[in-house]
Amino acid sequence: MNNSQQRPVARKEGLVIQEMRDEVLVFDTETNKAHCLNETAAFVWKSCNGTNSVADITRSFGNQSGKPVDENLVWLAIEQLNENNLLAENLQANFNGQSRREVIKKIGLAAVIALPIVSSLVAPTAALAVTCTGTQNSPCTGNNGNAGRCCGGNCCEGQAFNCRNNACG
Amino acid sequence: MLRTEPFDSVHLISMNGLPKRKDRFTENHIRFQAYGVKVGIEAEKQSHLKEIYSRLGRVFTGGLKPASESEIEYRFFVKRTRCGVYELYRNDEKTIEESDKEIFFDSVESQIRVTIAEFAREKVFLHAGVIGWKGRAIIIPATSYSGKTTLVAELAKKGALYYSDEYAILDADGNVEPFPKWLSLRGIIDDYTQLECSVESLGGVSGTETIPVKMILIARYDKKKKSPQKWRPKRLSGGQGMMEILPHTLPIRNKPEFVLKVLNKLVSRAIIVKTVRGEAKEFAETLLNFFEHNTDCNNP
Numbered sequence: 259m260n261n262s263q264q265r266p267v268a269r270k271e272g273l274v275i276q277e278m279r280d281e282v283l284v285f286d287t288e289t290n291k292a293h294c295l296n297e298t299a300a301f302v303w304k305s306c307n308g309t310n311s312v313a314d315i316t317r318s319f320g321n322q323s324g325k326p327v328d329e330n331l332v333w334l335a336i337e338q339l340n341e342n343n344l345l346a347e348n349l350q351a352n353f354n355g356q357s358r359r360e361v362i363k364k365i366g367l368a369a370v371i372a373l374p375i376v377s378s379l380v381a382p383t384a385a386l387a388v389t390c391t392g393t394q395n396s397p398c399t400g401n402n403g404n405a406g407r408c409c410g411g412n413c414c415e416g417q418a419f420n421c422r423n424n425a426c427g
Numbered sequence: 428m429l430r431t432e433p434f435d436s437v438h439l440i441s442m443n444g445l446p447k448r449k450d451r452f453t454e455n456h457i458r459f460q461a462y463g464v465k466v467g468i469e470a471e472k473q474s475h476l477k478e479i480y481s482r483l484g485r486v487f488t489g490g491l492k493p494a495s496e497s498e499i500e501y502r503f504f505v506k507r508t509r510c511g512v513y514e515l516y517r518n519d520e521k522t523i524e525e526s527d528k529e530i531f532f533d534s535v536e537s538q539i540r541v542t543i544a545e546f547a548r549e550k551v552f553l554h555a556g557v558i559g560w561k562g563r564a565i566i567i568p569a570t571s572y573s574g575k576t577t578l579v580a581e582l583a584k585k586g587a588l589y590y591s592d593e594y595a596i597l598d599a600d601g602n603v604e605p606f607p608k609w610l611s612l613r614g615i616i617d618d619y620t621q622l623e624c625s626v627e628s629l630g631g632v633s634g635t636e637t638i639p640v641k642m643i644l645i646a647r648y649d650k651k652k653k654s655p656q657k658w659r660p661k662r663l664s665g666g667q668g669m670m671e672i673l674p675h676t677l678p679i680r681n682k683p684e685f686v687l688k689v690l691n692k693l694v695s696r697a698i699i700v701k702t703v704r705g706e707a708k709e710f711a712e713t714l715l716n717f718f719e720h721n722t723d724c725n726n727p
Contacts (some may be wrong), residue, residue, distance in 0.1 A: 276687035279695065281666030285683040292673050294666040377670055384545035384677040385538075387554050 261312035261354070262329060266336055267346040268306040284344065290381045293342050299374035302335035305343060312336070323371055330361045335374035342376050446515070458499055459491040462596075463548030466539060467499040475505045475532075482536035485609040485623050486593075488633075499704040501542050505535065544594060544677045550604075551597040551689045553677040557590035557606070558582045559634040560586035563641040564603045565718060566595040568675040574648040574707060576610050581711035583631030590634045597702065599685075601692030603640050606661035607633035640693055644714070645671045645701040652705035658713045665691070 276283040282300040284293040295303055301322065305315040312332055320327040330353055337351035337358070355360045366373060456469040457476060470476045483491070504516040513531040516525035522538060525531035544552035555568040556579035565582075569575040576592040583589040592605040598604060609623040613684065626633055645663070664673065669690055673679055679686050698721060704710045 274683040274687055276669075276691050278665045278669075278691055281664060282672065283687055283691070285679070285687060286682060290680050292679075294670050296666065300547055377667075379670060379673065379685075381679040382674055383680060384541050385679045387675050387679075420450070422610050 261333075261352045262316075263311045263351060265308050265311050266306040266315075266339075266349050267308040268303050268339075269344050269346045273344075285381070289343070291342070291378055292381055293344065293376055293378045296372060296375045298331065298372050299338060299376050301334045302332055302374060303339055303406065306336075306339070308346075319371075325371055327371065328365050330356075331365050331371065331374065334358070334361060334365070335376075338374060338376040342374070342378055358394065434445065434675040458494045458496060460494040460498070461487055461491050461543045461547075462550055464543045464546045465494040465495070465500045466503065466543065467494070467501070468503045468505070468539070470505040471507065473667060475507075476675055478528075478532045479505070479535055479539075482532060483539065486536065486540055486655040488607055488609070500546070504541060525613070541677065545681055546678070547596075549599055549685075551686050552677045553595040553597065553672060554593070554677065555595040556592050557595045557603055559588035559590055559636075559638050560715060560718060562636075563718075563722060564590065564595075564638050565642040565644055565714070566640055567644045567646060568595070568672050569646070570675070573646075574704075576612055578646070578704075578707040578711065580610055580612065580626075580629055580631070581707040582715070583626050584629060585711050585715060587631075587715065588634035589631045597639075597640075597689050597693060598637060599689060601689050601696065602637050604637045605634045640697045642718055643668055643672065643694070643697050643699045646704045646710075647698070647702075648707075649703045650704065652703050653709070658702070658717055660700035660717075663699040663701055665694040665699070668694045669695075671699070671701065 272286060272288045274285040274287060276285075280297045280300075282295040282303065284295065285291075286293070298319075301319055302315055305318060310318070312329060314328050316329045316332045319332065333351045333353060336345070336349055338350055339345050340351065350360075356364075364375065431661045455471065455473055455476060457480070458465070458467045460466065468476065468479060470479070502516075502518055504517075504519075505643060506514050508514060512524055512526050513528065514521055515531070517538065523531065523534050525534060545557050553566065553568050554570070556575040558566055558579055560582075562703050563588075567575055567578060579589065579592045589610075590603060590605055590610065592610045593608055594606045596604040596606050607623050607626060610629070612622050612624060645668075669687075672690060672694075676686055676690070700717075
């Protein structure tokens with residue numbers, strides 16, 4: 259099967275999906291990661307139904323946007339969806355010998371369509387989302403990482419309980 | 428519905444079904460519910476309960492409702508070891524160990540508050556400052572030490588209604604409810620020690636109504652930054668705004684589906700702006716001017 263005929267499948271299990279005006283917000287309940295798919299990435303992801311080939315998705319996106327679309331644009335989206343575990347099966351992007359950077363440069367210069375972007379973050383625990391009292395190396399309370407009310411990415415650790423950087427378990 | 432009673436003059440929780448005031452501390456436990464979360468607190472000493480009551484009174488300024496023993500979902504137990512170390516257990520798991528009494532009881536209050544915020548029924552708690560202006564709200568999601576309370580206090584001094592310096596409490600429609608806890612101001616003693624004061628003591632007034640949110644401000648403080656006369660902050664899309672808000676959303680891991688629905692309503696009705704700001708006093712004026720001119724303030 260050549261590259262264009264591959265049929266990606268979007269992952270659905272373990273995801274909470276929130277459709278927005280031009281974007282899609284996806285929350286992965288297994289990893290507690292949130293992903294924001296911009297319009298281009300969202301279109302590609304929603305088209306990944308196991309029936310549409312990459313060529314089909316490219317054509318369909320072109321029809322929808324009314325502008326010519328390079329297949330590599332779809333592959334750029336697939337690559338990011340893959341990296342963020344948003345596809346049911348791993349699908350390696352193939353830019354026909356070009357590097358990702360070269361592809362982005364080429365498409366970016368020519369495209370009137372936004373490049374696909376999947377931005378991600380890890381959602382905090384409730385304790386990490388609230389007020390803290392300890393800066394780095396200051397005393398803190400709690401005997402487990404997140405309960406110590408440390409600030410700015412520091413976590414409570416050690417026998418003496420101090421806020422330390424990179425100590426979040 | 429049980430009547431909610433305010434805290435009395437010494438910030439003791441007044442609750443139906445508990446002993447009368449003079450006998451209130453003959454038992455070393457208290458049970459209450461807040462935002463649908465049923466909490467029980469037990470302590471070996473009544474003085475420890477008084478410490479907790481006092482702190483909860485400054486947070487839940489509207490009072491709390493009673494809960495019965497069989498309803499309790501989250502049990503807290505406070506004890507002091509022979510070595511003088513204070514310990515807090517939540518549902519039998521030790522969560523805090525601290526020898527400094529003040530830090531310990533501050534942390535206990537914080538943990539109870541976070542538990543309520545995380546598991547509140549039909550509400551989404553964001554860690555954010557909130558003010559009301561002409562029937563519409565600005566929420567300012569931010570981490571600690573970002574100057575959130577200072578900015579909220581300055582806005583309140585300029586006539587904005589004080590809603591919270593800690594939580595934006597969103598209902599299922601994405602509107603914000605008041606949570607007018609005492610403000611926790613830093614920078615008076617030093618940069619880290621918090622002083623609690625009521626908004627009234629600053630000359631401000633608390634909001635009492637649930638109102639729609641029309642602006643979400645993502646602001647980072649930079650003391651070198653001056654407020655320009657014409658302020659043009661970066662506008663964010665709904666998705667970008669959600670990604671800025673999520674790190675400050677307490678129940679996201681616990682009930683993501685509900686949270687995302689509420690946040691979607693929130694961002695679809697509000698403008699979302701991101702900026703670096705200077706001193707709160709100067710910026711507060713700029714912010715209110717911008718809000719007036721970029722949202723329909725006169726038509727709630």
